[in-house]
Amino acid sequence: MRRPITFPTNLRSRLAGAVGVLVLGATMLAGPLAVDVAEHDLRAVLGAQQYASLSGAAAFLDDLLEARLRQMAALAAAMPLEARHDPRRLQAWLAIRTADVGDEFVNIAAFARNGELVASGTSMPTAQPLTATGRPYFEETLLRGRGIVSDPFQSRLSGANMVLVTAPVFDDHGEIVYVLTGRIDLQHARFLRQVDALRPGSTGYLFLMSADGTLIDSPARERQTAPPADQPGLARALHGFEGWLIGGDRAGPAIVTYKRLATTGWILGARYPEEEAFAPLARVRRTVLVVAGILALVAGLLAWWLVRRGLRPLAELRRNVAAVRHEGVDSAVLALARNDEVGELGRAFHDLVQARGRAAARMRAIADNVPAVIAYVDRDERFEFTNAGFDRMIGSAPDVFIGRTVREALGEAGYARLEPLIRAALRGEHGHVEDVRSDDARRHQMIDTIPDIDADGRVVGFFVMAMDISERKEAELAQAASEQRLRLIADNLPVLICYIDRNHRLGFGNATFQAWLGLEPVCLPGMHLQDVLGKPAYDAARPRLKQAFEGVGATFEMPLQAQGRHRILEWTFVPDVQAQGRVNVAVAGVYALAHDMTRVKEAESRLVQMARFDSLTGIANRRLFGELLGQALERVRRQRQVMGLAYLDIDHFKAINDTWGHGVGDEVLKEFAQRLAACVRVTDTPARLAGDEFVVLLEDVKGVDEAERIGAKIVDAIRKPIATGAGPLDVTASVGIALVHGMDGPLPTQDQVLGWADTALYAAKHGGRNRCVVRVAEEAAGVSMK
Numbered sequence: 049m050r051r052p053i054t055f056p057t058n059l060r061s062r063l064a065g066a067v068g069v070l071v072l073g074a075t076m077l078a079g080p081l082a083v084d085v086a087e088h089d090l091r092a093v094l095g096a097q098q099y100a101s102l103s104g105a106a107a108f109l110d111d112l113l114e115a116r117l118r119q120m121a122a123l124a125a126a127m128p129l130e131a132r133h134d135p136r137r138l139q140a141w142l143a144i145r146t147a148d149v150g151d152e153f154v155n156i157a158a159f160a161r162n163g164e165l166v167a168s169g170t171s172m173p174t175a176q177p178l179t180a181t182g183r184p185y186f187e188e189t190l191l192r193g194r195g196i197v198s199d200p201f202q203s204r205l206s207g208a209n210m211v212l213v214t215a216p217v218f219d220d221h222g223e224i225v226y227v228l229t230g231r232i233d234l235q236h237a238r239f240l241r242q243v244d245a246l247r248p249g250s251t252g253y254l255f256l257m258s259a260d261g262t263l264i265d266s267p268a269r270e271r272q273t274a275p276p277a278d279q280p281g282l283a284r285a286l287h288g289f290e291g292w293l294i295g296g297d298r299a300g301p302a303i304v305t306y307k308r309l310a311t312t313g314w315i316l317g318a319r320y321p322e323e324e325a326f327a328p329l330a331r332v333r334r335t336v337l338v339v340a341g342i343l344a345l346v347a348g349l350l351a352w353w354l355v356r357r358g359l360r361p362l363a364e365l366r367r368n369v370a371a372v373r374h375e376g377v378d379s380a381v382l383a384l385a386r387n388d389e390v391g392e393l394g395r396a397f398h399d400l401v402q403a404r405g406r407a408a409a410r411m412r413a414i415a416d417n418v419p420a421v422i423a424y425v426d427r428d429e430r431f432e433f434t435n436a437g438f439d440r441m442i443g444s445a446p447d448v449f450i451g452r453t454v455r456e457a458l459g460e461a462g463y464a465r466l467e468p469l470i471r472a473a474l475r476g477e478h479g480h481v482e483d484v485r486s487d488d489a490r491r492h493q494m495i496d497t498i499p500d501i502d503a504d505g506r507v508v509g510f511f512v513m514a515m516d517i518s519e520r521k522e523a524e525l526a527q528a529a530s531e532q533r534l535r536l537i538a539d540n541l542p543v544l545i546c547y548i549d550r551n552h553r554l555g556f557g558n559a560t561f562q563a564w565l566g567l568e569p570v571c572l573p574g575m576h577l578q579d580v581l582g583k584p585a586y587d588a589a590r591p592r593l594k595q596a597f598e599g600v601g602a603t604f605e606m607p608l609q610a611q612g613r614h615r616i617l618e619w620t621f622v623p624d625v626q627a628q629g630r631v632n633v634a635v636a637g638v639y640a641l642a643h644d645m646t647r648v649k650e651a652e653s654r655l656v657q658m659a660r661f662d663s664l665t666g667i668a669n670r671r672l673f674g675e676l677l678g679q680a681l682e683r684v685r686r687q688r689q690v691m692g693l694a695y696l697d698i699d700h701f702k703a704i705n706d707t708w709g710h711g712v713g714d715e716v717l718k719e720f721a722q723r724l725a726a727c728v729r730v731t732d733t734p735a736r737l738a739g740d741e742f743v744v745l746l747e748d749v750k751g752v753d754e755a756e757r758i759g760a761k762i763v764d765a766i767r768k769p770i771a772t773g774a775g776p777l778d779v780t781a782s783v784g785i786a787l788v789h790g791m792d793g794p795l796p797t798q799d800q801v802l803g804w805a806d807t808a809l810y811a812a813k814h815g816g817r818n819r820c821v822v823r824v825a826e827e828a829a830g831v832s833m834k
């Protein structure tokens with residue numbers, strides 16, 4: 049099995065590797081790039097060079113063809129006169145000339161103006177007469193009147209490819225009589241042989257084409273890898289392009305150059321394969337790559353050595369940090385005096401270790417001085433930290449159990465008590481348990497375990513905290529007992545006691561709620577006050593409750609109908625004020641107490657009745673009458689009304705007593721009071737002053753007449769016989785009425801008004817009894833009566 053590739057993890061190797069890779073990359077990139085640039089420039093230079101070379105070759109060929117033309121022209125000019133007229137002589141002359149120019153021309157022939165072959169330097173292998181009529185070279189020579197070089201064509205006789213150089217032969221009159229043609233056999237001429245030295249490189253070659261692209265010559269046909277028609281850029285060259293270009297075909301890329309010959313318009317081309325042209329550069333490229341590799345290797349090694357040397361202080365720092373961490377070496381070794389980044393790092397480490405040491409010392413001091421057991425336990429349930437409280441609990445020297453397991457430290461019994469909490473903490477849950485008894489069962493403990501969860505969510509350990517809560521437990525028990533006692537008292541008091549929260553719901557209520565309202569105390573917490581008291585009572589209590597929640601206590605009476613009983617309750621609301629220091633900040637609730645005041649109220653009502661009403665007749669007595677008279681006089685003055693006070697006395701009552709006894713007298717007095725009350729308005733108040741003396745307070749009397757009608761009515765009512773134990777008795781009464789008008793100034797006193805009425809009664813008695821006398825008080829100051 050192949051081992052996976054591993055990269056070095058230490059910084060030195062990484063840096064060295066990085067430098068090597070960078071150098072390798074840079075040289076790999078820069079070398080070929082430079083070669084590419086050089087290649088680009090070289091291509092331009094080579095192209096220009098090839099074109100210059102080709103231009104030289106073209107000039108040479110131009111000169112060569114010009115020479116052939118001149119040679120033919122000279123031959124034409126040298127034609128003897130006799131030869132012009134005698135074909136046999138012409139033939140002989142031409143034979144001689146053809147032999148002379150055998151190196152340049154294969155044959156020289158003469159055509160008559162009509163195109164007919166007249167003579168030929170070499171014998172013609174044909175029986176038919178030859179004619180040049182219609183041949184472009186012939187017609188063009190006649191037309192131009194000077195020699196030309198023909199395009200290559202295939203000989204009709206020999207089938208060989210040839211080119212003809214022509215020259216006109218003029219007669220004395222300047223008329224063309226013959227056209228001489230010098231034949232150059234392309235098979236043997238090899239124009240380019242003479243300029244073959246100018247071919248590019250050893251694999252390059254030249255080629256010559258006519259203006260229409262027909263190959264004329266290629267002296268190195270054996271090297272020619274592409275036919276001329278396929279040469280890159282040929283189409284452009286046929287349209288007049290001259291110069292060099294880069295092109296490629298089946299034979300590969302090449303620098304191809306074109307140049308036209310001035311004499312014939314032929315195209316001279318050169319092809320220089322790039323493979324050869326840039327062979328030196330390819331060698332350079334390979335060399336660059338090899339050198340780059342070597343350079344990278346050397347640079348990497350050098351970098352590794354430099355990095356190793358440069359990072360030596362860092363390695364030293366690393367060793368020191370490890371020594372401080374694992375061997376407890378003093379952190380002073382980290383405080384390097386170097387004035388560089390490594391020195392800074394070392395000093396920072398040193399400061400950090402110092403700060404951590406101080407923080408740890410502080411934490412240790414705190415942990416050792418809290419009245420609790422604090423410990424840190426790792427995943428394997430081994431103690432990593434224990435405070436002084438732990439040592440006291442175990443009774444061991446400090447840090448003895450560091451690295452030991454919980455089971456070893458606490459024993460099986462202690463571990464069993466903690467095990468559920470340990471399991472919870474290792475699951476990542478907070479554990480809490482109270483009321484854990486010490487081994488002697490005399491002390492109570494509260495134990496918490498808090499999981500220590502790392503950034504990845506794994507539980508790496510947990511904290512254990514244990515506190516002795518024996519005192520708290522005792523206090524709680526004492527408080528519970530106290531509350532029970534209070535509850536007992538509250539439940540047995542004949543008072544409703546409850547706590548009302550801000551939402552007007554009960555916090556608790558005592559057992560009296562059961563007795564008075566039929567509500568069990570256990571149901572009361574959470575009940576709304578309206579549901580407890582009923583809506584009318586709740587509505588009546590709400591303003592006082594609001595006042596109590598504003599911090600002002602309230603006491604008020606309120607009737608309550610419940611359980612078929614009507615009660616009058618006296619409620620007391622006591623605000624439950626929450627204070628901060630000496631400042632009361634809020635009323636959290638209201639304590640409410642309700643006493644049953646029903647009996648008290650009834651007794652009070654009876655006392656009031658007794659104090660203000662006559663016990664014999666049941667009508668108002670002198671005390672109540674006094675109060676009412678005072679109020680009536682106030683109203684008279686305020687409302688400017690007329691008030692009457694009737695003073696009544698039973699006629700000869702003493703005689704009734706004396707004759708029939710006090711019992712019958714009492715019966716008469718009671719009936720008298722009944723009749724008196726019956727014959728006055730409900731707003732008028734009868735009262736008994738004493739003995740047989742009665743008064744009636746008459747409100748809003750319209751005048752003397754009305755007063756007299758009321759008096760007469762009373763007298764008539766009394767006059768009817770009164771049924772008594774002694775039988776019906778005829779009883780009469782005398783009435784004196786004083787009328788008092790509303791007026792400014794001081795009010796008449798009650799005694800004054802009574803005096804005026806008494807005076808009127810006196811008048812009635814004096815007038816014969818059994819009647820009424822009305823008197824009007826003239827003015828307050830003077831107290832005079834009519």
Ligand SMILES: Nc1nc2c(ncn2[C@@H]2O[C@H](COP(=O)(O)OP(=O)(O)OP(=O)(O)O)[C@@H](O)[C@H]2O)c(=O)[nH]1
Nearest residue numbers: 697698699700701702703705710711713714739740
């Ligand atoms: N039965 C009875 N008699 C009372 C009571 N209080 C007072 N008397 C009597 O009422 C009588 C009042 O008599 P007077 O008003 O002085 O005299 P009179 O007999 O009524 O004579 P005139 O008033 O002049 O007509 C006295 O004999 C009292 O003893 C009472 O509560 N019951």
